[in-house]
Amino acid sequence: MSSFAENLQNIDRRYLYLTLLLIVVIGLLVPIPLPLAVGPQARGVYDAIEKADPRKLAIVSTLWSASTQGENRPQTRVIIEHLMRRKLKFALIAFGDPQSTILAYEVADELAPKYGYKYGRDWINFGFRADIAGTLKGMVRNIEETLKQDTKERKPLHQFPIMKGIRNFDDVGFIAEVSASANYVSWLGLVAGSTDAPFCYAPTSVMAPELYTYIDSGQIAGMLFGIKGAAEYERMLGIKGFTTRAITPVSLTLILLFVLIGLGNYGMFASRRQGGKA
Amino acid sequence: MIHASDRWESAILIALLSAIVLLTIVTAQRGRKYFVRRIPGLNAIDEAVGRATEMGRPILMVPGLSGLGVVGLQALTIFSYIIKTAAQFGNRLIMPTADSALYTVAEEVVRDSYTAAGKPEDYDPNSVYFLSDRQFAFASGVAGTIFREKVAASFLFGDFFAESLIFAEAGQQVGAIQVAGTVSTTQLPFFIASCDYTIIGDEYYAASAYISREPTLLGSLVGQDYCKIIILLVVLIGTIAMSIPALGAKWFFIQWFTL
Amino acid sequence: MNLQKFLISAFPAAKGSMIWIAPLLVIACSVVLFFVLQSLPGRARKALIASLTFLAGLFYALEFFWPVRKGTDENFLTFAVPTVGNVINVLAAFTLGLGVFSLVRIHTGKVVKQREGWPNSAVLLISIVVMAVAGIRFENTLFFRSLFRDVLNSFDAAMFATLAFFIISAAYRAFRIKSAEATLLMVAALVVMLGQIPIGQYLTHWIPENGSFASIFRLDSISNWLLLTVNAPATRAIGFGLGIGGLAIALRLWLSLERGAFFEAKADES
The missing domain is CATH 3.40.50 (Rossmann fold)
Known part of the structure; x- marks a missing residue:
């Protein structure tokens, strides 16, 4: 049976898609009022x-x-x-x-x-x-x-x-x-x-x-x-306008990406420590 | 810049670079030996074809949205090599195209490659087809093919845009071994993330030389390297000159290369 | 004599019934030419293909390198550029016909023989007919606008939107810190992405946006520096390689030096 750490490396893509969908919808409905620096x-x-x-x-x-x-x-x-x-x-x-x-x-x-x-x-x-x-x-x-x-x-x-x-x-x-x-x-x-x-x-x-x-x-x-x-x-x-509102789901999507990358890497290191597949 | 006379400096540079490439081609044809390394992505072609044979599933080749130009023709040259290898093992091939002009040439390339491999009877006229010249209609058509046919190997060579990741992820989902190469630098990160091997930058144009070891192509490749050295020197001289206040932007050399 | 004037006098614009006769003559000549080309031996065909390719390339090379007339942006060949462009467009239009024929042939075969997935092929064939009829006969109607803007546009947008899902799963799989280089790349990617979004920028919002030395330590400033100072030279280097590679392959094709490619193989057929 695969360990929790190994599972973190291989989360089913359908869960990823569902999470992303939820985050985009929530982001559009509830914008976070943070200013964007002008580059x-x-x-x-x-x-x-x-x-x-x-x-x-x-x-x-x-x-x-x-x-x-x-x-x-x-x-x-x-x-x-x-x-x-x-x-x-x-x-x-x-x-x-x-x-x-x-x-x-x-x-x-x-x-x-x-x-x-x-x-x-x-x-x-x-x-x-x-x-x-x-x-x-x-x-x-x-x-x-x-x-x-x-x-x-x-x-x-x-x-x-x-x-x-x-x-x-x-x-x-x-x-x-x-x-x-x-x-x-x-x-x-x-x-x-x-x-x-x-x-x-x-x-x-x-x-x-x-x-x-x-x-x-x-x-x-x-x-x-x-x-x-x-x-x-x-x-x-x-x-x-639209983009001021749409920047929230964009932000949340990137945060989700950071979290997923972090989980994948944590899974890889934890698995290595346990001597499993990395 | 529409004519050479708008900017003779640029025109002279183009002529000089062309002359270098032609010179090295001629010296290679006259017997001079040049060495070039193999690149992993192209070595993987045989591995991918072998795997498709073991699995008994088809091989997909996509020339992207390339038209009948240098990028598209280079893709067909690489595909021709793959087809000749695949024909030896009797693999089924699929090649959807997005450009009708390239489609007509691709059809002949596939047929000729089977003939060259000594298996003209294995050629299936339905293996090469035109899908759509609309980007996402083509993307959905190819993705559908990947899922339905569960392709064992996927070769993505040519001009790719936003549809690149759709192909690569679809291939990844069905467990296909994937080799990609494109001149579209913005699509390289997606291919690198999703494909097993990716050919980067001008390796794409060099691929036929790596594969065939033909003196003309090897000569051309070495000529290209000489050209890159010249450009590197120009960049180096420019950087140094711009860092010396006495020369600076008004120095004739910098002026040559200033738009 | 001026080349443009000579060509206009030699080939005056067709009038009256010649408007119909001229294209028919061209088609008839093309058919004859097609059979003549088919019957040529390999060596002759090779020479012919090489000569035509060379001439076509020479036109553009000459047009580019020949100095322009004083006070104008044109040389003696510039007038012909749109005409040569039209020739290419006509050829492309013919191949589009071949492409659609291929699509219809394959899918009609599937429907007739009721092979696996034939209903999909039937939908495709019906869609081609409906869209073509709508575009040709009912261009300014709600029917066409609805098909084009409501159906096709929505499909296009939906396909593009799937990329967001694919990027998430591809990045999750690919970003693994397996080496020092991978770590460096991931840190750079995180900084660039954080610098693009308000939540990321909020982390360093207390540093002034402009006018202070400390501004360069804002996440958005570091992100911009990475894109401008690290990413741009790398992109430029790849661009140089691609440009020279493109120049080399264009030269090989123009001068028929390309070995192993399609045209060489065709020319060698006997």
Whole structure:
């Protein structure tokens, strides 16, 4: 019969799953009111928007679908909300997944009435583009010629007041990509050298560690680290949205992970002492 | 950077690195012998195939979400070796794909590998199939296959994203021996946690050289190492220069490599 | 003569009935070409594959290295980049057809022969038809939106959510302190994770966030330092290796030097 220590090393995964489920549900229902420190990466995004030239266009690129909306939707929301607070005109563009343009549009459309943003005058949706490299290369030369029309009204871009005086990336003052993928390579490789606009990134937590290389080199001005980054941003904006609440189950899940790792290791050492399997 | 003329320094570096790789390939083809070590993950291929034979259960090969590019083709090269080994023992193979272009090539690779192993009659046309190009539809399809077929060995080589852990944990749950290799650095921790062997970083591209010992590939591998030494020197010179106030960021060498 | 102008004059845009005749001619030529390629001896086929691969790669290499015209971002080949991109898209569209055919063939076989799990195959086939019809005929209806956003999106989100469960069980199994390196890794992982969450940050909340030397000892600061100073160089080193590895394999494929790979094997067939 296996000892208690050996059992601690091999807890049935179904118990682990059940515990996690309970913890996430409890965390969502009973948030723990602890403040989250704002890191330098999230502050980088905030400062980039604060310093952006209001005469120039901001571009928010999205590459996420329903699967990662838990992290990417609040990231998109806080960036757009900050742009609207600063009265910056912005354009949405989507790559990689056609769902992305619909989901990002929903976020902007929902926020627009609160800040009196009018489509075509203050913001515009360039829509989904399948070929990121070709599109970005073209936009470096001429945005209007490359994209031709918007997605909502399907009208030529020059008919929208927001596009007045906007030719290429020289007229762009801020770029952010909210993504579940590694699109930053295209942005940094094809666009970064053609504009002075700061480039910010909002990836899922899994993707984030890869980005520190470019933050260190200064090629990425700021980053929102998954849902935690969005929660930090909400704190800077002084709002208590979904992420402020969702950070509790995230915290509890990591605590559960520490406990489980501790139990597994305790089981291993105890078993070794008893001369059992380690 | 869209054209070389946007930044000649980078273009010259690309040309120099390419020339080094080509030079070592040529010298290897002319008979120069190069030594490379074996890596444990690739040694495990034979072990995994042997185990599948003992258990009488199928072998799964997943090229991830790779398209028809260098990553996908490299995955097929590794799979080709596995198939030739497996064909000797009559193992059943399963290869679901997420990219339709890669699927068409994969189908031929499997058939040709059976022929090369002298067992063309064992090739099952249903063993390679296209599942879906949607990430999680593909993930659920592959996970379902792993559970239903109770695969004995699982080889995950190619481009992987969030679905990596779904495959690896499903394989772990059915007790499959798992070998993985990917260029997606963010997915490496998941593979390391769940798979028996993981091939890291550029070992992925070097795998075919390790497996085949073909002079061209060995030459290329040695060329890659020379290139890495050059990059290391650049980093070293840059670090020293940036630490000396008299040189600093305005020194021409640093300017070359500053965007 | 300017290459772009020459090509436009040599191949003027199809008008009228030629819009239909031209694609049919292309398809007919493709069929003929397919049979010609099939009948070629191995040596000739090898040379042909190598030449076409070289030419295709040469286009992109030349387009990249050829200096651009003054005052523009283009050289004499840039105009053709979208066209070559379209060719690749057309090829991909054809292979998608082959992929769907493969899926339908395998699952129709299962349903017809009532093999084990055939009801699953039947559901798959029905789903393909319903989704395709909804997308093509009823794109702007509640029916399609419901299928796409309520069903497909929910399935996607559910699959991604399973990762949380898998990460818990994988980390529990993998994080065992069996060596000094494993201990170091685990301590680093704990600090990084604690630094990301309010409960972890609370442990050192009494240290000021900014403006003091002691700030660097906050858990969130240590976590950030580990990610920026320890993680980033390691990621960069792997990135260098991957970049050079990718360059090497691209060169081998372009110049048909890749041995043992698919194209080499195909070329050697006689």
